[in-house]
Amino acid sequence: MEGIKRPAGIWIIVILQTLNSALAILDVVTGTDLSGGQLGRMATADPLVRGIVLGWAGLLIIATVSLFLLHRRGWALMMLLVGISLLGHLAIYWNERAATQWVSMAVAALSAFYLNSAAVRGLFLRHHEVSRITLGGRADR
Secondary structure, three states: OOOOOOOHHHHHHHHHHHHHHHHHHHHHHHOOOOOOOOHHHHHHHOHHHHHHHHHHHHHHHHHHHHHHOOOHHHHHHHHHHHHHHHHHHHHHHHHOHHHOOHHHHHHHHHHHHHHOOHHHHHHOOOOOOOOOOOOOOOOOO
């Protein structure tokens, strides 16, 4: 993958997701509210929430590094995490509009559309060494 140039969109997603996971970890460790999602307070009160947030941040870091290295599994994991994040944001929107994090929800939606674009998916296709073999004979048989 050395010869493949990373598109600017991949760089943007890597930077945003790295920042997102760093803020989540800082919120949990310090009990602050840097990400605006009240994770620090909830994680301080409940160790289960703390574990979930730290696990999520760890998965984001793994997905981000793998996506940056243009690994197919990194793309799939990032798509999964972005989709779950978008689902969570939509659930918050439907249940309590005042608590909706609009910027984070927009980033998740744009990331999902960008990562699913044909140009980006093409970076992660598996290219086989052997050319495709056509099975079939002449049409006049």
